[in-house]
Amino acid sequence: MTTTVGSVGGSPAAAVPDFPMNRAAGCPFDPPPTAVAKQKEAPLTKVRLWDGSTPWLVTRYAEQRALLSDPRVSADINRPGYPLQVPLPPGGTGASFILMDDPEHARLRRMVTAPFAIKRVAALRPAVQRIVDELIDDMLAGPKPVDLVEAFALPVPSLVICELLGVPYGDHDFFQDNSKIVIRRDAEPEQRHRAQRALLGYLDDLMGQKIAAPADDLLSGLAGRVTAGELTRDEAAQMGVLLLIAGHETTANMIALATLALLEHPGQLELLRDSDDPKLVASAVEELLRYLNIVHNGRRRVALEDIDIAGRRVRAGDGLIIANDLGNRDPDAFPEPDRLDIERDARHHVAFGFGVHQCLGQPLARLELQVVYSTLYRRVPTLRLAADLGQLPFKHDGSVYGVYEMPVTW
Template identity: 75%
Template sequence: MTTIEVFPGARADTCPFDPPPAIRSLQEQAPLVRVQLRNGVPAWLVTRYAEQKALLSDPRVSSDVTRAGYPIEISPSAGGGDAPVSFILMDDPEHARLRRMVTAPFMIKRIEAMRPGVQKIVDELIDDMLAGPKPVDLVAAFALPVPSLVICQLLGVPYADHDFFQENSKTLINRDATGEERMAAGGRLLGYLDALLGEKIANPGDDLLSGLVERIGKGELTRPEAAQMGVLMLLAGHETTANMIALGTLALLEHPDQLALLRDSDDPELVASAVEELLRYLNITHNGRRRVATADIEIAGQVIRAGEGVIMANDIANRDPSAFPDPDRLDLTRRARHHVAFGFGVHQCLGQPLARMELQVVYSTLYRRVPTLSLATEIDALPFKHDGSVYGVYELPVTW
């Protein structure tokens, strides 16, 4: 079949919350279509919800980035030739072995125990914002500090270093960065986490990195593997949630009826529902989940051959009308928990309990405490992150 579209495509300036229109049109054509990456690598794009869930749970679909045919633009080894590959780019049993080592801190019971501390962080940042000048950039003043402070506490990373890891993280997820730039940024982050592990060896604490140090001592984990885990969790722990806070706020400001519904309610079930619907509606990760077939797979009238790349684009799956009626409407009362914003199957996002809890605290607090919050510029003047694998806004000027 002829390659017909480049993935991931560009979002329309007039519809900044919606998936790229070219990719949406492919969804209307068929559940599976052929696309190519920006470097010309071909792959199957899975456009619909049911087929994505089926393939994400199919053992014949591999996450192993080293397999021939895996759809990727650059080498996964961002820190140089000897840098370890992240466990999210592996298959079981090695994926499961490494993932188990960091599962405990993200268990729902432990995350819930963190809620009062996250509430304190949120309230203090709002206090600072209200006491300062306005308008203010909500990204710098609130959306980025909240998850950065939380993940630093969880990992045992000094928050004083946030400028360093945020700047390098920004390079890693910038689609326009060169391979050399990404390798340099990844190398700096790996070196930083390795040095922190060295400090934890000498002075262990009650944090996730200290837990990894204990496993290094038992011979269950190598130090480079632990450093790579630290990079993954540091990056994922602040970038995704920060963009959800800012972009979610913008979406609510553009839908004042939904904002009022959330602001005026003290029902935790509505807050939880709002978080799920915003996760479904916004889909801030838009590179898709990349896989490669290890055997021929027949699905939706097509045959994916062994060695062919497969991309599950969660943004269009979460706008599939067969799974979400009237999918382009933001409806905070919708039962949207079955979305695939966190993936599906054995590789679904490890940190989703933490992200959900943080967003629940933020969305239930910010608009109640700042009821007159409003955008301080026109939406078409905002700098959207069209150049990144994590979507959002670089700045969000607000006032009240």
């Protein structure tokens, strides 16, 4: 659906499409055609959100990186003009640090940076490999077909993040069920707020246990900062919710969706499966992150000052939606962007964002995906889809894209 308004984007009565936009039927890996058309027209264009607001959609790679690293652009969800994905709860939100600006963002982020440092994450590889192998063993020993999401894609990152945080994996049904509601765009506001409160209450209770009896895990580290007066207990619980949701939802969807993409590109799957070169595996991870880019509703920002960019003037208070899926398909940054090529150098993609707010957990996500992509297809060389592509339930209704179910056999 589009609407017309006067003098939007510099042209009278310009057509303003609704956002988010729909993907084309039968093209589950590609950005929406309307968004691609807008990218060809201009690097910035106006779109209309659920609340009637008309923020800028930033469609091209260069402008996305420029704005994501511009100090005149704010990530603060409570600022006027911020392009909200869903209504805020009554009284605003106790936002996590990714929805704050420096210096508060930097202060809180520093408290959880160390466990995600590259060397610390690299030391987790044997543990991640063990988790992956055991889940494949269980899958191979069970009935066929099997839902790859439930049997493998979701448990891998859930087990890893639970071990890292110190969250009991036995509670995974609770936090996964509530996480799904939180990130669903079409959830009723009260339903979403109830799920958020449930997760926050769960992490607050767990934080109390860590304060009383600390262990060797990330939440215990935060509990120590609460005890030392560096963090409030509510701040620590909010950070726990963020890390728990981000730590399993995004990677789980990348495992399933990338597997589906490779099954639909058998030449690329064969190239990856038959290689023992870790550099090719790492390259495949980056290319699949670029090609799929599961954060498909864009990163949201608001301008603090007037900004002149790409022949446009973004006014102070204007909302910005950085459409990373479009940036990663920008032909000026990635030749033949709609072609999946695991030998491509795609390391400069913006799937993890850019600038001071780029994804904290990206070293862990890369490690998990490298282990999965180098193990699953080799151990199950005849893996294939057990349903028609058009029958799969894709996550068009959430802020994280993927599939709800993916039956496979071998």
